Amino acid sequence: MATTKLTSAFPVRRQDFEFEQVPRYWVNGDAFMTHVFNGMSALFPDGERFFVASVRAVREAVNDPQLQKDISAFIGQEAMHA
Template sequence: MVDITPTPADLKINPRNLRFHQDGGMPDRWWLNGDPVATAFFNALSCTFPKGEKFFMDSVRHYRGAVGPELQQQIAAFIAQEAVHSREHVTFNKLASDHGYPVDILEARTGHVLRAVRQRSPVRQLAATCALEHFTAILAHQFLKSGASDLAGAPKETVKLWSWHAMEEIEHKSVTFDTFLSVTKHMSRPDATRCGYWQ
């Protein structure tokens, strides 16, 4: 039996319409201490976000009318947060592209993968979203736990962007899983679990 810790009753998800890198903020191609590998890691991760966040929003939005009022509000806040994340990473990616990073290639690869996933049933798309949001929350937790040390030496605006994004990922991490539990409650747990598999 899987032990599922309930979402805190006082969970509040607060969309924040913040903007970063309005005046540039990435003066060098290798903006993370001149390190091309470290810079490429964050650039590549950011390249997955605009299309990835859109996929997450769509997979949860599909079930918004099938859950209770409280979860509906959380889904609306989740979508609002993810929309702003996407917008800000479009800005970040444009700066990386201006410095010669192959953003278009990585965004195209992300799109190719997501087009395949979108051929699956809505509940399987939601299961995939649960898994990806879980991994994202793990990365976000470790990033913040370290005091954003992975970005030590990066431009201040870049540190602010990634810290804000990480904080909001932790804030809304339960929404997709709670939605999955709600829409699969008529299934046996083994059947619901199998939604996460592609075979």
């Protein structure tokens, strides 16, 4: 019986740029919007850790192999961000 290798529905992206290359006001040269997004980004790691903890808490109840693969990819993606 042949088995099908499952892959996640989305890739885990890695940071592929250096921050030195990012302009000071990186949102279309707009200082205000750059600071708005910088402020939101400062809060995201706590939210991402919460999302990962939430998914991990129910992971064992998931029986679908594809969904398990997607859960692993999601956790990997969010861990990369946080």
